[in-house]
Amino acid sequence: MNPVLGRARSKSTLRTAAAMAAMGLALATSALAGPGAGVGAASSHREAPLIAADPQVDNTDVYAFTSPDQQDSVTLVANWLPFQEPNGGPNFYPWADGAHYDINIDSQGTGKPDITYRWTFHTEDQRGTNTFLYNNGPVNNLTDPTLLFRQYYTLQELRSGCEPKTLVEHGTAAPSDTGKASMPDYGRLRGQATVQLPGGGQTVATQAADPFFLDLRVFDLLYGGNLTETGQNTLAGYNVNTLSIQIPKSRLAWKGDATRNPVIGVWSSTEKRTMKLSPGKEEPTGKYVQVSRLGNPLVNEVVVPAGLKDAFNALPPSEDHNQPAVVAKVLDPEVPKLVQAIYGLPAPATPRTDLQEIFLTGIAKATGGPFQVDLNSQLMNQDIDPRRFVPAEELRLNMSTPVSAAPNRLGILAGDFQGFPNGRRLTDDVVDIALQVMEGATPGNLIGALAAGDGVNQADRPFSASFPYVALPYAKAVNQAG
Amino acid sequence: MRRLPLLLTTVALCGTLAAFGALGREGPAPAPEPGGDRRDAGTAAAGAPDGGALGRSIAADQRRLRGTPQDAEGWARLGAEYVERARLTADPSYYPRADEALARSLELRPADNVDALTALGALANARHLFAEARDFAERAIGLAPLHWQAYAVLADARTQLGDDTGATEAVQDLLDRHPGTASFTRAAYELEQHGRADEARQALQQALDSSYDPADRAFCRHQIAELDQDSGRPEQALTGYRQALADDPSFTPALAGRARAQAALGDTDAAVADYTAAVARVPLPQHLLELGELQESLGHRAAAEEQYRLLTAEQQLAAANGVLDDLTLGRFQADHGDPAQAVTLLRGEWERRRSVLVADALAWALHRQGKDQEALPLAEQAGSHGWRNALFAYHRGEIERALGQPDAAREHLAEALRLDPHFSPLLAPQARSALAALGGTS
Numbered sequence: 001m002n003p004v005l006g007r008a009r010s011k012s013t014l015r016t017a018a019a020m021a022a023m024g025l026a027l028a029t030s031a032l033a034g035p036g037a038g039v040g041a042a043s044s045h046r047e048a049p050l051i052a053a054d055p056q057v058d059n060t061d062v063y064a065f066t067s068p069d070q071q072d073s074v075t076l077v078a079n080w081l082p083f084q085e086p087n088g089g090p091n092f093y094p095w096a097d098g099a100h101y102d103i104n105i106d107s108q109g110t111g112k113p114d115i116t117y118r119w120t121f122h123t124e125d126q127r128g129t130n131t132f133l134y135n136n137g138p139v140n141n142l143t144d145p146t147l148l149f150r151q152y153y154t155l156q157e158l159r160s161g162c163e164p165k166t167l168v169e170h171g172t173a174a175p176s177d178t179g180k181a182s183m184p185d186y187g188r189l190r191g192q193a194t195v196q197l198p199g200g201g202q203t204v205a206t207q208a209a210d211p212f213f214l215d216l217r218v219f220d221l222l223y224g225g226n227l228t229e230t231g232q233n234t235l236a237g238y239n240v241n242t243l244s245i246q247i248p249k250s251r252l253a254w255k256g257d258a259t260r261n262p263v264i265g266v267w268s269s270t271e272k273r274t275m276k277l278s279p280g281k282e283e284p285t286g287k288y289v290q291v292s293r294l295g296n297p298l299v300n301e302v303v304v305p306a307g308l309k310d311a312f313n314a315l316p317p318s319e320d321h322n323q324p325a326v327v328a329k330v331l332d333p334e335v336p337k338l339v340q341a342i343y344g345l346p347a348p349a350t351p352r353t354d355l356q357e358i359f360l361t362g363i364a365k366a367t368g369g370p371f372q373v374d375l376n377s378q379l380m381n382q383d384i385d386p387r388r389f390v391p392a393e394e395l396r397l398n399m400s401t402p403v404s405a406a407p408n409r410l411g412i413l414a415g416d417f418q419g420f421p422n423g424r425r426l427t428d429d430v431v432d433i434a435l436q437v438m439e440g441a442t443p444g445n446l447i448g449a450l451a452a453g454d455g456v457n458q459a460d461r462p463f464s465a466s467f468p469y470v471a472l473p474y475a476k477a478v479n480q481a482g
Numbered sequence: 483m484r485r486l487p488l489l490l491t492t493v494a495l496c497g498t499l500a501a502f503g504a505l506g507r508e509g510p511a512p513a514p515e516p517g518g519d520r521r522d523a524g525t526a527a528a529g530a531p532d533g534g535a536l537g538r539s540i541a542a543d544q545r546r547l548r549g550t551p552q553d554a555e556g557w558a559r560l561g562a563e564y565v566e567r568a569r570l571t572a573d574p575s576y577y578p579r580a581d582e583a584l585a586r587s588l589e590l591r592p593a594d595n596v597d598a599l600t601a602l603g604a605l606a607n608a609r610h611l612f613a614e615a616r617d618f619a620e621r622a623i624g625l626a627p628l629h630w631q632a633y634a635v636l637a638d639a640r641t642q643l644g645d646d647t648g649a650t651e652a653v654q655d656l657l658d659r660h661p662g663t664a665s666f667t668r669a670a671y672e673l674e675q676h677g678r679a680d681e682a683r684q685a686l687q688q689a690l691d692s693s694y695d696p697a698d699r700a701f702c703r704h705q706i707a708e709l710d711q712d713s714g715r716p717e718q719a720l721t722g723y724r725q726a727l728a729d730d731p732s733f734t735p736a737l738a739g740r741a742r743a744q745a746a747l748g749d750t751d752a753a754v755a756d757y758t759a760a761v762a763r764v765p766l767p768q769h770l771l772e773l774g775e776l777q778e779s780l781g782h783r784a785a786a787e788e789q790y791r792l793l794t795a796e797q798q799l800a801a802a803n804g805v806l807d808d809l810t811l812g813r814f815q816a817d818h819g820d821p822a823q824a825v826t827l828l829r830g831e832w833e834r835r836r837s838v839l840v841a842d843a844l845a846w847a848l849h850r851q852g853k854d855q856e857a858l859p860l861a862e863q864a865g866s867h868g869w870r871n872a873l874f875a876y877h878r879g880e881i882e883r884a885l886g887q888p889d890a891a892r893e894h895l896a897e898a899l900r901l902d903p904h905f906s907p908l909l910a911p912q913a914r915s916a917l918a919a920l921g922g923t924s
Contacts, residue, residue, distance in 0.1 A: 047569045048667035050604055050634055051562050052698045053535065057662075097691060225550045272692070274661035275669060275685060277654050289661050306555045307596030311628035314659060 055081045056096040057270040059294035060240060061212050062103070064266045064397045064423040067246055069466050071403055073201060074252055076117070077244045077426070077470060078103050078268035078294075082210060084176070084239040087477045092134045092176040093207065093241060095121040095151055100271035100288060101243055107254035107264050108385070109362075109378030111318030111392030115252065116158040119205060119243055121173065124150045134175065139183050142172050142192045149175070153205055155195075155245075167197050174206035177239070177473040186472050194467070203245040208470035209461045210240040212297075214431040218454040219301065221338055231455030237478035244468035249399045254381055258399050261381035263362065265394030266423075267295035267317060290314055295394045296359055296421065297430040302438075303329050303359070317392035320360065327391070330355050335438045345449050348440035358421050358437060360391035375412070376401075376422045397423030409457055410436070412443050426463045426470065429453065534730070535695050536570065539563055557587035558597035565604045570697055572734070572764040574803035580605050581804075596626045603635035607642070609805045612835055615639040630660035637668050641675075644836030646867060663693040663702070670705060675838070677868030683709055700730035707739055712872065714902045716746035734760050738769040745776055746904030754780075767793045767800075767810050774818075779907035790818050813843045821850035838864045838874075846877045854884040872898040872905035876913050883916060892922035 063077040080101065084093045095101065100120060104113035126148045127133070137146035155168035174193035177186045194204040215230040254261035270293075274286040292313050294300070304312045305325055312326065320326060333355065336347035348354075357369030362377030366386070374380050376396040379389055404418045409429040411419020413436055420428040421437075432453030439447045461471035543560040547553060561584035568576035584605065587598040603618030619636035622629055637652035653672045656665045666689030673682040683706060690702035707722025720743040726736035741756035757773035760766075774789030797811050808827040815824035824847035831840050842864035848857035861878040865871075879894030895917040904910055917923070 046671055047608065048634075048638075048671065049566070049569075049663050049693075049698050049701055050631060051566050052663040052693060053695060054662045054692060056694055220546070220550050272661040274657040275666070275688065277650055277657070277669060277672060279681075286657065286661075289658060291660055291662065305594075306558075306591075307594055307626045307629060310630055310660070311626065314628050314630075 054291070055083070056094070057099050057272060057291050058082070059268045059270055059292045060210075061297060062266060062268045062294050062395055062424070063211070063426055064264070064395055065425045066249075066397075066399060066401070066403050066418070066423075067467065068403050070246065072250075073246050073248050074264075074397065074399055075244065075246045075467065075469060076103050076266060077211075077242060077468065079208075079210065079212075079240040079242050080270070081241045082212075082235075082238065084207070084241075084473075085478055086177065086179075086237070086239055086474045092149060092178065093239070094123060094149075094176075095119075095153070095173060095205070095241060096272070097121055097123050098273060102269045102271065103243065103245065104267050104269060105252055105264050106266075106317065106392070106394055107252065107261060107378065107381065109265065109381070109389040109392075111265075111320065111390045111394070112160070112316060113158075114160055114254065116156075117167075117245055117247075118156045118158060118164075119153045120156075121151050121153045121205075124152065126150075134178055135182050138181070139175070139178075139189065140185065142174070142189055147175060151175075151205075155197075155203060168195050168203065171195050171203070171205065174204065176207050177475050179475055186475075190468075190472070197245075197247075199248070199251065201245065201247045201251070202467055203243070204468050205241075205243050206468065206470075207239050207473040208242040208468075209459070209472065209474050210235045210238050211426045211459055211463065211470050213429075213456050213459040215454040215456050218431055218435070221335065221342075227450075227452070227454065230452075233456045233460060236460040237474050237476070239473040242468065242470055244470065246467050253399065255383050257383065261383050262400035263376055263378045263380050263396060263398050265295070265317070265362070265378060265392065265396045267293055267394050269293035269316075290316070293317075297424065298434050299359060299393055302335060302434070303333060305329055317394050318390060320393050321391045326393075327356070327360070330359055333438060335435070336440075339439060339450070343449055345439065345447070354440070355437070356391065359393055361389075362394075362396040363421075375417065395424055396421070410446070413437070413441055413446060415443055427458065429457055431456070534697050534732075536563060536566055536697065540567065552590060554587045554591035554595060555597060557583045557590065558595065558601055561587060561598065562601035562604060565601060565608055568608060570733075572766045574800045574805050577605060577609060577803045577805065594625055596622050596629050596632070599625070600629065600632045600635055603632065603639070607635060607638045609803075610642070610807050610809075612639045612642040616643065628659060630656055631664070633659060634664050634668060637672075641671070642835060642837050642839075644838065644840070661688075661692070663689050663698050666692060667702065667705065674709065675867055675869045677870050679709055679713060679870060696730040697733060700726040700733035700736060703729060704733065704736045704739055707736070707743070711739065711743055711746070712902055712905075713870075714900075714904070716743045716904060719743040720747065732763075734764045734766070734769075737763070738766075738772065741776075742772065745907055750776065750780060761789070761792070765792055765796050767796050767807075767814070770796065771810075771814060776907050779911075790814070809840055809843055812847060816843070816847040816850045821847055825851055825853075838867060838869060842871075842874045842877055845881060849877070849881045849884060854881050857881045858885060870901055872901040873909070875901065876905065876909055879913070880916065883920065888920050892917060892920045895920070896922055 058080060060079045060082045065075055067073045067075045081093050100118050103117045105115040106112060107114045134149040135146045136148060139147045151173040153171045153173060154166060155171060157165045157167050172193050174190045177183055183189060190204060190206050193206060194202055196202050212235055213233045215232050216234040217230050221227060249258040250256050252264050269290050271288040271290050274289050276286045300309055300312060308325055311323065331351035333352060339345050340347045354370050357363050357367055357371055361367040361369060363371045363373060363375035364377035364379050365372055365374055366379040367377050376398040378384060379386055401418045401422055404416050407419060407425060407427055408414040408416035409427055411428050411433055412422060413433055419425055420430050420433055435450055435453055436447055439450060441447050463469050463471055540563045543556055543563065547556050547560065561580045564576045564580035564583060568574060584598050584602050588595055599618050599622040603615045606615035606618060615635055616639035619632045619639060622632035633652050633656035637649055637656055640649035640652055650672060653668050657669055666685050670682040670685035670689065673685055686702055686706045690699060693699045693702055703722055703726035707719045707726060710722055711719035720740060723736045723740040723743055726733055737756050737760040741753040744756065745753035753776060757769060757776065760769050761773060770789045770793040774786040778786035793814060800807060808831045812824045812827035812831060815827065828840060828844040828847050832844050841860045845857040845860035845864060858881050861881050864874045875894045876898035879891045879898060882894060883891035895913050898905060898913050
């Protein structure tokens with residue numbers, strides 16, 4: 001017997017029985033009125049969805065690093081729509097039509113974007129009513145007519161004070177991988193979807209294996225759990241949608257000078273268009289509204305207090321310093337207190353100006369913070385106006401830091417200054433780094449008691465050596481044996 | 483960016499569902515208790531048939547909360563998920579569970595618990611305690627002015643309380659903070675109630691484009707079909723209900739919708755079969771009533787009476803779970819029970835809230851009691867926002883006919899039939915003969 005149907009059937013039986021029992025108590029009021037009566041079909045109370053998830057526009061992770069094989073350029077990677085199950089079936093995970101998928105660059109430290117790379121997608125669905133399949137035969141090339149569902153995008157470069165510049169007019173997104181039989185060589189499709197940009201650089205919109213690696217149970221720590229049951233990468237097997245762009249450093253740096261102004265702040269965000277209920281105004285269809293953003297990893301989960309997560313997602317980084325509750329959580333975070341309670345490891349003294357420096361200003365002597373080094377604050381840029389600088393939650397990258405010959409997953413904590421929190425490489429173990437940093441670790445001085453971290457030190461799939469570096473998507477169901 | 487909730491979902495994906503599935507036990511998910519393995523079996527059983535992503539989130543949150551019962555945010559999320567679950571399954575026994583989870587959340591974090599306050603507001607709305615819902619939403623907004631879900635709760639509450647201007651404001655506030663399924667669907671209801679059906683349809687299309695979960699997609703397609711059905715386009719509606727069921731076969735309202743469209747198209751056998759299947763899944767009063775009236779229109783009195791009896795019992799069950807729905811009960815009593823009791827119930831409801839739905843229902847109950855003088859201003863009030871609603875128009879037309887106002891009666895009876903010639907299997911024929919008796923044409 002189909003277990004689902006079986007359950008549904010007996011559940012309804014149970015409910016009918018309950019209704020009958022209740023009826024015994026009911027007053028016998030249902031004497032039938034004559035013909036002509038009728039309440040009709042107007043429902044009394046329409047209940048619309050409230051907690052509808054919108055993962056298509058959920059930013060999950062941002063990476064920014066000097067391209068190891070193209071060192072005059074920086075690669076920016078931003079992911080959306082996590083937990084894509086490659087179920088073997090015809091699963092497709094489209095980009096949301098019309099939304100603005102943005103990667104933002106703040107090179108002056110104002111918390112406002114100096115440059116935004118904006119992808120806007122539209123869909124061409126040729127499936128008609130005959131099939132629900134996304135392809136009706138093998139897809140060896142992006143242009144194969146067997147691919148029935150395609151998404152195209154426009155990529156614009158927005159610079160404050162300039163007209164938007166279209167970098168890609170009609171790019172093709174690499175489709176979701178619908179399996180070996182349908183797409184025998186996904187790498188080839190991804191290659192065909194990669195576009196060279198005018199002025200140098202390249203971009204691709206593609207599905208990829210989620211590069212983030214961690215044991216999710218690490219979050220139990222936040223609620224009084226502990227780290228004894230970690231060591232399994234709970235994201236292994238899941239895919240994400242990835243936008244990746246490689247840009248010459250000179251195009252990202254303030255005034256085009258990556259030598260004098262090497263530091264950039266990076267975050268991704270998503271905007272959707274709203275609508276106006278009152279017509280006849282100057283904006284009949286409504287403005288674009290930011291619904292999600294992401295800079296440093298784990299900030300929204302670990303730092304931003306409940307109730308302010310929506311505000312955090314809606315606001316630009318330039319407003320962060322006006323959110324006293326967020327700043328207070330950075331200066332006095334939960335995690336060290338919990339670690340102290342569970343492991344007896346003393347929490348560092350507060351206020352945690354070190355965390356403020358890492359997450360909100362970048363590390364530099366000029367920030368007045370505790371780190372007496374110049375690493376990655378825009379205050380190091382020589383041509384900016386420091387009076388306009390504000391603390392803002394951004395992933396900050398010093399583009400002049402040399403590429404490490406042997407990258408260390410613990411980044412600057414292990415003396416590898418090209419790693420997180422100086423930008424973020426795909427291989428950086430941000431969970432372990434964040435945990436150590438929360439406990440007050442500094443380069444060379446790791447907290448031994450937490451050395452194991454979440455027990456997951458790398459992604460399951462190796463990253464590519466060249467653009468877009470992310471691994472090809474998983475094609476096997478996550479829970480499938482073997 | 484909602485990594486954490488999604489992360490939590492994954493815990494369920496990553497390994498436990500299969501084990502629990504084998505232990506299938508009937509009934510909705512119980513409130514989780516630390517160490518209660520037996521309860522997990524119930525979770526999986528309830529999650530499977532119609533759970534989808536929501537069922538998985540509930541199961542994951544229950545598991546997690548057993549390990550970390552101090553997680554105030556987790557309890558608030560679970561409470562909100564129970565309310566959503568009740569919405570999708572129409573099973574009111576989720577409400578006490580939601581209550582319990584939200585009370586624990588507030589106990590753990592009494593101050594600034596925006597998520598719990600918002601979910602308590604949603605729960606109050608679901609129980610038709612709209613003034614309470616409004617107060618919870620306002621408290622949440624006072625603490626977190628950018629917390630968009632609270633505006634959705636506020637919009638729902640104000641709409642049902644009859645605060646028309648306030649409702650419009652809250653929906654626009656919601657739209658401006660978070661364009662997405664939750665806001666576009668509410669915008670559509672707002673537009674429809676103001677007679678802007680075409681724009682409502684566009685809003686629903688935007689909601690559909692924004693929605694990702696099959697249950698949400700089914701909801702949007704269903705609402706588009708409802709607009710078609712209510713505008714006298716049963717063929718298009720039928721297609722829409724079918725699409726909704728293709729997205730989510732467990733979305734019962736679309737099954738009832740398909741029945742309604744089939745009845746309008748004259749395929750009454752299929753309609754009875756679909757309605758019967760729908761009420762077998764979930765004996766929702768609305769659907770029991772529609773089935774009863776369809777059966778009555780076909781001359782199947784005994785079968786109709788059976789549905790009405792079940793409906794009364796369901797109302798009792800809902801009341802036992804804290805749902806106060808005197809509107810539906812009053813409407814039912816007006817037509818199939820005791821009009822005097824209907825008037826009492828609906829006057830009470832009118833004291834609590836001045837919604838156009840209550841105005842229409844009270845007007846009709848008064849008419850059934852012979853109090854047409856008192857009924858007319860209420861019937862006019864029901865139409866004051868411009869909602870093109872065939873039932874409202876029919877009710878008004880009959881009241882005017884009883885008051886000896888043939889011109890107005892002709893106009894409104896004709897309007898009802900023009901908006902939707904099939905608006906009710908019992909009343910549409912009534913409207914036609916009343917109109918003919920007045921010498922009008924539809």
